[in-house]
Amino acid sequence: MSALLEVRGLCKSFSGVRAVQDASFEVEAGSITGLIGPNGSGKSTTIDCVSGFQRLDAGCVYLDGADISNCRPAAVARAGLIRTFQNVRVYDSYNLLDNLLVAEAPFRGQGWHDALLRTPSFRRARAMAERRARELIEMVGLTRLIDAPAAVLSYGQKKLLAFAAAMMSRPRLIVLDEPVAGVNPTRVNEVAAILRAANAAGVSFLIVEHNVEFINSLCDKVIVFEQGSKLTEGTPDQVRDDPRVLEAYLGIAAKAVERAEAV
Amino acid sequence: MTRDRWTLLGVIAAVVLLALLPQLSRSNYIIGIAISGLIFLAAAAALNLVYGYAGLLSFAQLGFWGVGGYCSAIAVMDFHRSFWEGVLFAGLVNLVLSLAIGFAIIRTTRHAFVVATLTFALLAGLIARDWIGVTRGPLGIPGLPPPTMFGFAFDSSARFYYIALAFMLVALGFLYGLMSSRIGLVLKAISQNDPLVESQGISPTPYKLAAFVIAAVITGMAGGIYAFHLKIIDPSFLDFYYMQTFLIIVIIGGAGSFWAVVLAGAAMVALPEALRFSNELRMVIYGVVLVTVMMLMPQGIAGWLEARRVALMRKALR
Numbered sequence: 355m356s357a358l359l360e361v362r363g364l365c366k367s368f369s370g371v372r373a374v375q376d377a378s379f380e381v382e383a384g385s386i387t388g389l390i391g392p393n394g395s396g397k398s399t400t401i402d403c404v405s406g407f408q409r410l411d412a413g414c415v416y417l418d419g420a421d422i423s424n425c426r427p428a429a430v431a432r433a434g435l436i437r438t439f440q441n442v443r444v445y446d447s448y449n450l451l452d453n454l455l456v457a458e459a460p461f462r463g464q465g466w467h468d469a470l471l472r473t474p475s476f477r478r479a480r481a482m483a484e485r486r487a488r489e490l491i492e493m494v495g496l497t498r499l500i501d502a503p504a505a506v507l508s509y510g511q512k513k514l515l516a517f518a519a520a521m522m523s524r525p526r527l528i529v530l531d532e533p534v535a536g537v538n539p540t541r542v543n544e545v546a547a548i549l550r551a552a553n554a555a556g557v558s559f560l561i562v563e564h565n566v567e568f569i570n571s572l573c574d575k576v577i578v579f580e581q582g583s584k585l586t587e588g589t590p591d592q593v594r595d596d597p598r599v600l601e602a603y604l605g606i607a608a609k610a611v612e613r614a615e616a617v
Numbered sequence: 618m619t620r621d622r623w624t625l626l627g628v629i630a631a632v633v634l635l636a637l638l639p640q641l642s643r644s645n646y647i648i649g650i651a652i653s654g655l656i657f658l659a660a661a662a663a664l665n666l667v668y669g670y671a672g673l674l675s676f677a678q679l680g681f682w683g684v685g686g687y688c689s690a691i692a693v694m695d696f697h698r699s700f701w702e703g704v705l706f707a708g709l710v711n712l713v714l715s716l717a718i719g720f721a722i723i724r725t726t727r728h729a730f731v732v733a734t735l736t737f738a739l740l741a742g743l744i745a746r747d748w749i750g751v752t753r754g755p756l757g758i759p760g761l762p763p764p765t766m767f768g769f770a771f772d773s774s775a776r777f778y779y780i781a782l783a784f785m786l787v788a789l790g791f792l793y794g795l796m797s798s799r800i801g802l803v804l805k806a807i808s809q810n811d812p813l814v815e816s817q818g819i820s821p822t823p824y825k826l827a828a829f830v831i832a833a834v835i836t837g838m839a840g841g842i843y844a845f846h847l848k849i850i851d852p853s854f855l856d857f858y859y860m861q862t863f864l865i866i867v868i869i870g871g872a873g874s875f876w877a878v879v880l881a882g883a884a885m886v887a888l889p890e891a892l893r894f895s896n897e898l899r900m901v902i903y904g905v906v907l908v909t910v911m912m913l914m915p916q917g918i919a920g921w922l923e924a925r926r927v928a929l930m931r932k933a934l935r
Contacts, residue, residue, distance in 0.1 A: 426820065436817070437816055447873075447923065448806070457818075470794055506931050523817065
């Protein structure tokens with residue numbers, strides 16, 4: 355497998371505090387890669403840098419070989435990398451269909467005059483976009499709410515909607531920031547199934563998440579961050595058995611456990 | 618699609634009624650109010666594009682309004698062009714001006730944007746008063762002649778009324794086309810959630826700038842026409858009264874809702890007149906109505922209706 359996303363030597367400080375320090379990692383094409391680590395280990399900053407919402411202090415980001423370091427967020431998205439937000443973001447006053455239609459790709463070739471005059475090619479593009487939007491809303495199971503404003507959705511439903519919107523422009527890589535945090539536990543498996551189906555259809559994922567069970571069941575590879583850089587990576591099983599990971603999460607407590615076990 | 622049909626019927630009825638108004642009323646006073654109302658409505662709808670759709674609270678509208686008024690007056694009086702060329706000139710100057718201003722300030726934070734646009738409006742007022750060589754200062758430019766077309770003079774209120782009506786219809790028609798298109802969809806998405814729009818591959822800046830410029834051109838042309846309704850332009854043309862009128866219409870109606878703002882525009886013009894049965898209390902009652910609406914419906918009438926709808930749907934889903 356080749357690297358779809360390649361991050362090299364990423365550094366980012368906020369007024370002297372080093373949030374990310376010389377982080378390097380890869381996301382293979384077609385994979386579901388997890389990114390875990392204790393609070394404050396730099397996961398969210400890394401996502402912000404990769405998706406263009408923060409400028410890098412140093413380092414490079416490549417998407418499928420193309421340098422997207424320090425591109426504007428919109429340019430990163432057009433290059434095929436779409437991110438979602440930890441505090442779920444949707445257009446509250448729009449119904450679900452319009453939420454997705456804002457985000458579609460087929461309109462990209464259309465100019466302002468096409469949109470204003472609603473030319474035939476524009477209407478064709480719109481019909482295509484609408485069909486895709488309906489399919490995606492069906493995929494995340496929100497069809498019965500399709501005409502309701504997004505404001506009526508529950509927190510978990512909004513996360514599903516945000517995911518459907520992320521799929522709209524047919525990205526190659528979707529970066530999910532805590533897709534199941536705050537989601538009803540009974541729904542977590544549904545989310546995993548939806549992500550697996552999308553992955554089978556060719557979309558790669560980088561997922562930041564604290565729910566270890568969710569990550570382990572889903573990911574091909576897990577990257578562990580600690581204090582702003584990569585601590586280790588490997589399959590979920592390898593990572594789970596790595597004593598350094600336990601230590602990163604639990605600190606000295608892990609050593610205490612070891613000592614207790616030795617006795 | 619019955620709702621669309623009702624809207625269409627309502628629009629046709631309103632247009633017919635407006636077209637017949639000079640026949641229905643011989644009162645120059647009422648026609649004069651109607652002319653102001655039509656022009657204010659176009660300017661308010663333009664403000665709705667900037668503020669309601671693009672989410673930019675712009676006080677620059679007052680400046681564009683004044684610049685437009687002075688441009689058309691100067692084009693006619695000093696350069697001896699026709700009224701129509703004057704109005705086009707007003708639009709053109711505002712196009713260039715708003716591009717320059719917008720380019721500089723559109724990326725600033727919300728508060729900085731408000732202050733910058735406010736500064737521009739105040740500056741325009743200062744220039745109108747103090748650049749005597751061009752604007753003739755506090756005395757203003759009196760005696761603006763009635764517009765003519767192929768020898769026909771729009772020399773009475775009833776005739777000038779049709780210029781205002783035609784302008785309002787063209788401006789609102791254009792704005793409706795814009796706001797109901799995909800461009801309007803993206804604009805309102807930007808005002809709801811800027812980072813999300815960016816994360817979906819759309820740069821907000823060109824959209825915001827375009828909304829700012831289009832609104833400036835419409836407002837400027839509206840000002841250019843309004844000056845010829847007053848037949849004089851002086852620094853009071855840049856009085857905050859006008860900005861306040863546009864803002865009240867947009868806020869009461871509900872920023873971001875096209876039809877609500879149109880209806881609010883009609884109501885805000887008619888209300889002070891409808892209250893004339895009690896001349897002493899007229900403005901007091903007007904003020905009480907405004908304050909009450911703002912207290913009960915801070916998001917405007919459209920926002921209030923929308924909130925009720927969402928609450929009902931939430932309840933139904935429980």
